Amino acid sequence: MKSQEAVVDEDWEYRRLQLPPGLSRRAAATQLSIHAEFAGWELSTVRLYADGSRRVWLRRKRQPAATGYLAS
Template sequence: MTETGRHATHVISPSRGRISAPSRFEWRVVNIPRGTSRSQAHAMVLEQVEYGRWELKRSQILVGGARRVWLRRRVMRVQRTDAA
């Protein structure tokens, strides 16, 4: 719980922290606390999927009831076509 007495909503991590070779996908990890209802968790993930063009790759329920969701999207590499 935070100082205001409410649970934190969710935490979005842009990457898992390790640097790897260039990938065709960009990853995002969403940690959802245990007090969040299933419908609220669904709404959080759906918002990311709908507006950020992410797709759900994996979900996991951790000990204690917290959830972790892995989202991915294809990286678009664009090359310049002008002679600059």
């Protein structure tokens, strides 16, 4: 599985995954579940290609940037 760096827009952060051909549907679902449960990603788009590979876009809400100080 290849992962690309995240792409960020105003409200969302996106990450593209390339799942190899021959990876079963169950194994792909398990990989995506791990990303969802432990990193907060949700499924945005899936493309299945003729060779059996899948290109998946995941997204999650952007986290507010840390300000570097504590409010009192």
